[in-house]
Amino acid sequence: MTTVIKSKSPGVKPRHWLSFVDHEPNELAALVKSAREIKAGRDQHAADAIFGRILGMVFFNPSLRTRTSFEAAMMRFGGHAITLNVGGDTWNLEYRDGVVMNGAAAEHIREAAPVLSRYCNIIGVRTFAGMKSAAEDAQDALLRAFARFATVPVVSLESATEHPCQALADWMTIDERFGSAAGRRFTLTWAPQAKATPMAVPHSAVLCAAAAGMNLTIAHPPGYELNADVLARAKQWCDRAGTEFMVTHDQAAACASAEVLYVKSWGSPQFYGDADGQRDSFARHANWMVTQRNLATSESVLMHCLPVRRNVVIADDALDDSRCIVVDQAENRMWAQAAILANLLGPPSGRS
Numbered sequence: 001m002t003t004v005i006k007s008k009s010p011g012v013k014p015r016h017w018l019s020f021v022d023h024e025p026n027e028l029a030a031l032v033k034s035a036r037e038i039k040a041g042r043d044q045h046a047a048d049a050i051f052g053r054i055l056g057m058v059f060f061n062p063s064l065r066t067r068t069s070f071e072a073a074m075m076r077f078g079g080h081a082i083t084l085n086v087g088g089d090t091w092n093l094e095y096r097d098g099v100v101m102n103g104a105a106a107e108h109i110r111e112a113a114p115v116l117s118r119y120c121n122i123i124g125v126r127t128f129a130g131m132k133s134a135a136e137d138a139q140d141a142l143l144r145a146f147a148r149f150a151t152v153p154v155v156s157l158e159s160a161t162e163h164p165c166q167a168l169a170d171w172m173t174i175d176e177r178f179g180s181a182a183g184r185r186f187t188l189t190w191a192p193q194a195k196a197t198p199m200a201v202p203h204s205a206v207l208c209a210a211a212a213g214m215n216l217t218i219a220h221p222p223g224y225e226l227n228a229d230v231l232a233r234a235k236q237w238c239d240r241a242g243t244e245f246m247v248t249h250d251q252a253a254a255c256a257s258a259e260v261l262y263v264k265s266w267g268s269p270q271f272y273g274d275a276d277g278q279r280d281s282f283a284r285h286a287n288w289m290v291t292q293r294n295l296a297t298s299e300s301v302l303m304h305c306l307p308v309r310r311n312v313v314i315a316d317d318a319l320d321d322s323r324c325i326v327v328d329q330a331e332n333r334m335w336a337q338a339a340i341l342a343n344l345l346g347p348p349s350g351r352s
């Protein structure tokens with residue numbers, strides 16, 4: 001095997017895949033189409049683009065699906081993946097400018113990102129929200145720092161604000177199930193948890209539904225409002241598509257009309273830094289746990305990004321129902337990401 005590693009042109013900014021809001025719905029739809037073609041074995045482009053290429057993944061947080069599906073996508077098409085776990089098998093990394101690095105971080109992203117760019121054709125980064133300040137989380141500073149200092153494309157493996165790979169796989173999964181997601185009724189419902197979790201996945205679910213041209217309802221208890229900019233973008237896309245956009249505190253009504261019921265827990269910013277307060281709030285809203293009764297019709301589907309806590313977030317009877325398509329979602333991560341990788345890596349790497 002001969003692999004040509006092309007040198008980077010100085011001054012040319014790489015294209016990144018960091019969020020849905022950086023793209024237009026038609027660009028995202030094209031990627032979904034490409035993912036379905038790759039899955040069906042009708043698209044040689046992914047194999048040509050990925051063959052001989054190297055993906056470096058930097059995880060600041062744990063993963064089962066993201067890590068495995070990216071590694072599988074690279075291996076399946078003749079590429080290779082390197083996984084680094086920050087603070088585990090690699091150094092703790094600093095991202096803030098001008099800090100005195102006398103704490104846990106031994107290396108700065110200013111060096112780490114360009115160094116990894118010399119070894120790898122593309123870099124993935126997973127970095128969850130800090131959940132200390134909603135305003136700080138909205139900046140997505142760590143992911144954006146990687147994108148700033150890398151000289152190859154950076155892919156979000158879930159960041160403080162969004163999980164765009166999950167959203168693309170979810171869109172693909174809904175298309176597969178219904179022929180097309182467009183015009184379907186999508187409900188995102190909040191659910192309780194054992195501990196506070198970030199808003200990246202609910203943000204991405206909302207953006208996915210709006211970009212795909214679905215009628216969107218978001219249900220959560222008071223105090224669990226999602227990021228206003230994300231909601232504004234989703235509403236803009238719904239308005240443009242002529243679909244409904246609604247936020248409600250009435251879970252039963254929101255589920256009653258859902259063809260796609262997407263379940264996700266998230267913490268309330270008013271309890272950031274207050275674990276006891278958050279736990280009490282989850283307990284007060286324990287009846288928001290989704291059960292089989294929340295599935296509206298025989299055609300409705302139940303979605304969740306996984307991992308999911310059984311009988312806290314979703315009851316056994318719903319997760320074990322044939323209308324639950326969480327495993328399909330997880331599989332489609334691999335195909336959707338193959339489409340993203342192929343799109344970013346571009347033309348063949350020089351296979352011989």
Ligand code: CP
Binds near residue numbers: 063064065067158166
């Ligand atoms: N859905 C998802 O990203 O799963 P992991 O956290 O296991 O990667």
